[in-house]
Amino acid sequence: MSLLDMTTPGNAGWIDHAGPDQSAAKAFYAEVLGWSITDMPMQDGSSYSAVAIGETAIGGFSPVPAEQGGWTIYFTVPDVDASVTEASSRGATVVTPPGDVPGVGRMATLTDPQGARFALITYESMMA
Numbered sequence: 001m002s003l004l005d006m007t008t009p010g011n012a013g014w015i016d017h018a019g020p021d022q023s024a025a026k027a028f029y030a031e032v033l034g035w036s037i038t039d040m041p042m043q044d045g046s047s048y049s050a051v052a053i054g055e056t057a058i059g060g061f062s063p064v065p066a067e068q069g070g071w072t073i074y075f076t077v078p079d080v081d082a083s084v085t086e087a088s089s090r091g092a093t094v095v096t097p098p099g100d101v102p103g104v105g106r107m108a109t110l111t112d113p114q115g116a117r118f119a120l121i122t123y124e125s126m127m128a
Helices: 022-033 080-089
Strands: 012-018 036-041 047-053 056-061 070-076 093-101 105-111 117-123
Touching: 012 022, 012 117, 022 036, 022 047, 022 056, 036 056, 080 093, 080 105, 080 117
Parallel strands: 012 056, 070 117
Antiparallel strands: 012 070, 036 047, 047 056, 093 105, 105 117
16 A cells, blocks of 8 residues: 555645644654654744654644644645535535645635534645
8 A cells, every 4th residue: 555645636635733732732642653743934934843754744733722622634635716615515614715825835624514624725836
């Protein structure tokens, strides 16, 4: 079995944790799962704590605190705007509308008709 590239449409190519105490969450997952967690500078001057297994980045920890902890799965799509329109027409609710994140890509956050939160992303490398 081979791993899919994070830019493969349909792949759950990234996970992101948000919660009230990111330092505690990072320590917990580093110990429980053996993750390597490294702060990466972002183009806007902030930093993002990325998770890697070996040399492969798989997700990270949001720098923005959230009241309750949770994970968001980012599904790769070729066109975020078109996918948000399609998801909305099928009963999804837009939580965060499509927007660009410099150095990353275009993304949106939704809930499916059953209330599960997920995100859609088109990476900058796909927008050539």
